[in-house]
Amino acid sequence: MLRFFNTLTGKKQAFKPIKKSEVxxxxxxxxxxxxxxxxxxRTFLFEDILRRYLKYKGYKVTQVMNLTDxxxxxxxxxxxxxxxLKEFTEKYTKAFFEDxxxxxIQRAEYYPRATEFIARMVEITNMLLKKRIAYKTEDGIYYKITRFKKYGKLSKVEVKSLEAGASGRMRTDEYAKENVQDFALWKYWTKEDGEVFWETELGKGRPxxxxxxxxMSTHFLxxxxxxHTGGVDNMFPHHENEIAQSEAAFGKKFVNYWLHSEHLLVEGQKMSKSLGNFYTLRGLLAKGYHGQTIRYALMSAHYxxxxxxxxxxxDSSKNAIERLKEFVRRLDVAEGKQNPKITKITDKAKKNFEKAMDDDLEISKALAAVFELVNKVNKEIDKNGLNIDDSLELKKTMNEFDSVLGLGLLEKEELDEEIIKLAAQREEARKQKEFAKADRIREEIKKKGYIIDDTDKGPVLKRA
Ligand SMILES: [Zn+2]
Known part of the structure; x- marks a missing residue:
């Protein structure tokens, strides 16, 4: 049974989606x-693992990720x-998808841009104004948190302490709101905004x-x-405010399960530019680390x-992936009799893998189950070789694990298939006496790391 730690209730709960088989x-x-x-x-990878495991369990997943532009x-x-604005944000949007x-990381079903949903934001703000939960000031429209009785139910902050704390803070020439924790739904245009504004019935401004x-969430879902997921730093005030807006506007519970991932430390310290331990993904790729290695390092602890x-x-992530890939490569050599132990080992590994992932995505235990299979099967192969049916069963299982882990463990096979197709095209070209074309394809195959030996039994592919 799949269970998640739900920030809203503060405990692990069985996962029951609203529609039986869709999430x-x-x-x-x-x-x-x-x-x-x-x-x-780290957060996006936790969400990727969550998404992949839901699919592993047979759910149809509709994931929406906004782009704040x-x-x-x-x-x-x-x-x-x-x-x-558009030119500027497109550059980093493109970079984000490359990362x-x-x-x-699997693509979500939808990546809505904030600037494309202004009308919907105006609509919700109007609903809140009508219910007198939002109010207007000279610089914008604000949400009055004391009008939402359940404010604080996610992050457990108390509105009273917020108000008390407010007087001590640098209050507030900057904002014309009534309470320092009230937050802006709409900001009226000022000179600093330059060309960035929308003319709407709320006035000229931006959300x-x-x-x-x-x-965007309620539009699609x-x-x-x-x-609803996010990093723990988004829990308050961002997610608390999302709840307040949505539930006050629509009059129903917004989200059933809230999952938050923890911070990342670098070499034991908070990552910050001033400490010189601030890394972008691009920075690490430029240092020569492979995306899969970074993926493994960022996803292999519980979220x-x-x-x-x-x-x-x-470094240890790189070794771990190499061990797994080496194991998968070993499965290519198949000979001898079927070994009843293989099915037993496979079944147990799958059971342990699922038990771990079902328990709020205990990824390190799930990985341990995979490595246990690798170690045990390696010993069996050393002793008895590997039968073709056992090999297929193991490949299928590793593929299922990898549908969650996303390490591309069996990608080599996909590559082989492509190479095999190219080799067949080259053979065909040779038969047609199109030698220039045949040579071109040979070059292409070489670029992909393979060479062709033409023997009297036909062409043989080898790794370069
Ligand atoms: Zn958000």
Missing amino acids: GMYTCGPTVYDYAHIGNY VDDKIIKKCDEQKIG LDALN GWHIECSA GEQFDI KQKLNFSFMSL
Whole structure:
């Protein structure tokens, strides 16, 4: 039985989606104003593992990840660089998707951009105004948190302590709101915003950050849906505010399961530019680390534990993947009689893998189950060789594990298939006496790391 630790209830709970075999899942995405750092990718990888495991369990997953492409930081940078909002954010959006590919993170079903959902944000803000939960000031429209009785139910903050704390803070020439914790739904245009504004019935201006996620999640997933995820730093105030907006506007429970991933430490310290331990994914790739290695290092601890990232952890990740790949390569040699122990080992590994993942995605225990299989089967192969049916069963199992782990363990086979196709095309070209074409294909095959030996029994492919 699949169970998740639900931040909302503060305990592990059996997962029951609203529709029996479908899951709606919303994940807060990046603000596209810079290259994302590995702490961001830790969260996105946790969400990828969650998504993959839900699919492993047979659910149809609809995942939505927003792209925040308008906010204060973006507007400031556009102004500094004298560049349009769209041109500026497109650059980092493109980089973001390249990073996802490098880490083998599966694509969500939808990546809505905030700037494309302004109408929906206006609509929800209007609902909140009508219910007198939102109010207007001279600089914008704000959400009055004392009007939402359940405010704080996710993060367990108390509204009273927020108000008490407010008087002590640098209150507030900057904002004309009534309470320092009230938050902006709509910000009226000011000179600093330059070209960035929308003329709407709320006035000329732009949306606040929190309303984005309420607008886009409910647009795609409905007013109530199954899972909302994010990093722990988004829990308050961002997710708390999403709940307040959505539940006050639509009058029903917003999300059933809230999952939050913990911080990433680098060499035992908080990652920060001033400590010189701040890494983007691109920075690590440029140092020569493979995306799969970084993926393994960032995903192999439980998502609710602080993860300590280090260059040593990258090295051991590289070794771990190499061990798994070497094992898969061994499965290619098949001979001899069937070995009844193989099925037993496989069944046990699958059971342990699922038991671990069912228990709030205990990934390190799941990996331990995979390595136990590798060790035991390796011993069996040393003793008895490997029968073709056993080999196929093991490949199938490793493929199932890898559908969750996403390490590309069996990718070599896909490559082989492509090479085999190319080799067949070359053979055909030779038969047709199109030798220039045949040579061209041979070169292409060589580039992919294979050479062709033409023997009297026909061409034979070898690794270069
Ligand atoms: Zn969000």
